[in-house]
Amino acid sequence: MIDPDRTQATERRRQLGLAGIMVLQCVAAVFFVGDVAADLVHAPLAGHSVLEALVTAALVAGILLNAWQLRRTINRMRAQDRALGAARGDLARIIGAQFEAWSLTPAERDVGLLALKGLDAAEIAGIRGAAPSTVRAQLTRIYSKAGVSGRAQFAAWFVEDLLDGISAPPAGTADRQLS
Amino acid sequence: MRQHIESGAHAAPGAVPPWDPVVRLTHWSLAAAVLANALLTKPGATIHVWIGWAAMAVLALRLLWGVIGPREARFASFLPDPRGALSHLVDLLRGRPQDHASHNPAGALMAYALWACLAVVIGTGLVMTDGKSPLTISEENAAVAAGDWSVLVAKDRADDHDDEGAGEIAEEVHEVVANLMLILAVIHVAGVAVESRALGRNLVRGMVAGRRR
Numbered sequence: 450m451i452d453p454d455r456t457q458a459t460e461r462r463r464q465l466g467l468a469g470i471m472v473l474q475c476v477a478a479v480f481f482v483g484d485v486a487a488d489l490v491h492a493p494l495a496g497h498s499v500l501e502a503l504v505t506a507a508l509v510a511g512i513l514l515n516a517w518q519l520r521r522t523i524n525r526m527r528a529q530d531r532a533l534g535a536a537r538g539d540l541a542r543i544i545g546a547q548f549e550a551w552s553l554t555p556a557e558r559d560v561g562l563l564a565l566k567g568l569d570a571a572e573i574a575g576i577r578g579a580a581p582s583t584v585r586a587q588l589t590r591i592y593s594k595a596g597v598s599g600r601a602q603f604a605a606w607f608v609e610d611l612l613d614g615i616s617a618p619p620a621g622t623a624d625r626q627l628s
Numbered sequence: 629m630r631q632h633i634e635s636g637a638h639a640a641p642g643a644v645p646p647w648d649p650v651v652r653l654t655h656w657s658l659a660a661a662v663l664a665n666a667l668l669t670k671p672g673a674t675i676h677v678w679i680g681w682a683a684m685a686v687l688a689l690r691l692l693w694g695v696i697g698p699r700e701a702r703f704a705s706f707l708p709d710p711r712g713a714l715s716h717l718v719d720l721l722r723g724r725p726q727d728h729a730s731h732n733p734a735g736a737l738m739a740y741a742l743w744a745c746l747a748v749v750i751g752t753g754l755v756m757t758d759g760k761s762p763l764t765i766s767e768e769n770a771a772v773a774a775g776d777w778s779v780l781v782a783k784d785r786a787d788d789h790d791d792e793g794a795g796e797i798a799e800e801v802h803e804v805v806a807n808l809m810l811i812l813a814v815i816h817v818a819g820v821a822v823e824s825r826a827l828g829r830n831l832v833r834g835m836v837a838g839r840r841r
Contacts, residue, residue, distance in 0.1 A: 461649075461838065468649035472657060472686060479685035483761040512689075516650075516696055523648050523698045 460526055467519050474512050481505040544607060551594045560587045565604055645729060646838040651701050654690040655835055658683060658746065659813075666810055674769065677753070677762040684750045687743065700729050706736035713737045725826050732823070738816050745809035752802035756795060 485505050488498035544565065548558045563573045570588060574581040588600070597603045661683035669676040694703040712733035719725045725732065731739055757765065771778075824831045 465649040465653075468653050471650065472653050472689060475685040475689040476682045477685075479681055479688065480761055480763065483681065483759070484763065487759070487761065487764065513692075516689075516692060519650065520697055527645065527698070 457526070457530070460522075464519065464522060464526075467515065467522075471512060471515050471519065474508065474515065478505065478508045478512060481508060540607070547607070551591075553591060553594060557587055557591050557594075560584060561591050561603075564588060564591070564600060565607065567604075645698070645700050647834055648698050648701055649838070650689070650693045650697060652835055652838060654686050654693070657686045658690070661686070662746070662809060662813065666806060672756075674762055674766045677757055677765055680750055680753045681762055683746065687746055687750070691743070705730040706733075706739070708737055708740055709733045710737065720823060720826055723826050725823060727827065734819065735816075735823075738812065738819065741812055742809060742816065745805050745812065748805045749802055749809060752798040752805070755798040756802060 481501070482505055485498060485502045488495070488501060492498055544562065545558075548561060553561060559577065560573055563576065568576070570584045571581050573579075573588075574584045577584070592599060592603055595603060595606065597606060661679050665676055665679050665683075669679060693701050696702075699705055713736070716725060716732050716734045720734070730736070760768075820831050
């Protein structure tokens with residue numbers, strides 16, 4: 450599974466790198482521009498200065514393109530950030546509402562959430578500083594309140610909603626539809 | 629007081645976008661360039677001119693980014709607004725400044741003032757060096773050191789003829805505005821410190837690491 454936070458961090462580093470290169474390009478370009486300007490004043494039509502002017506124009510155009518690209522990357526990443534936040538918030542809200550509907554106690558909610566995150570009874574007990582037997586009893590009560598047979602069905606309860614409307618595709622032809 | 633800080637920090641979660649890398653890099657490069665040229669390099673030295681030219685490039689990039697950058701980096705989101713700046717300062721003195729997605733109105737005015745000062749200092753610097761790039765200057769210096777004084781003669785003649793007065797005015801403006809810029813920078817830092825305290829979040833962290841909460 451790809452950790453979205455880690456890809457975001459990588460993306461951020463990449464952006465910083467791009468920006469750094471852009472600053473360097475600008476510093477380089479300004480010296481070229483100064484040189485070209487001086488050359489054009491002293492010897493307007495010498496082949497040397499015309500060529501230099503062309504190179505400088507290309508460099509400046511490159512900087513502009515780079516800036517434009519970076520701006521698009523930044524905007525796209527922010528949109529992803531927002532979507533991810535919204536999805537997380539939504540899922541948390543849905544889980545909270547469902548726990549409420551099953552009338553779980555606060556302790557059971559905490560345990561249920563940890564169980565959904567994939568921790569087993571011993572790990573949950575370690576985090577909560579409780580005895581494993583207590584956690585196991587809580588899990589049993591949660592499953593019975595939810596009317597599920599066990600952990601797998603409990604987790605599937607929430608995933609099922611997300612998969613709503615997606616019929617099981619024939620093997621090997623998993624089409625991804627992205628809007 | 630504690631309550632205010634809490635509400636200030638959590639009033640609108642996620643409403644403050646992070647500073648993008650171009651804003652951060654240009655900010656610190658310009659700060660470093662200004663400090664270096666004001667305090668470390670010798671006025672008129674080749675390195676002083678090198679740094680000035682680099683600062684010119686970085687300033688140009690920041691101004692370009694103010695047109696095509698992401699929203700909170702664009703001038704349109706922090707247009708100069710003296711009245712807004714004043715009321716922000718009043719709020720600040722009362723200890724209840726508002727959060728802003730871009731620069732706050734007072735900070736925006738400071739940014740414009742610093743950029744204007746920088747532009748004037750760079751412009752007068754160019755006048756003082758006849759717009760010669762640092763490469764040319766070091767070449768000339770090398771020539772003089774090697775015994776070829778023709779450059780100096782040409783320079784003297786140019787000075788005698790036309791812009792003796794203009795050069796002196798430029799020098800005067802260069803120094804005065806550079807000092808003004810340093811004073812503004814001190815006020816800027818003080819403002820950031822006061823605002824960070826009042827908002828209960830470190831504004832400097834946002835300018836270093838990007839994330840603003």
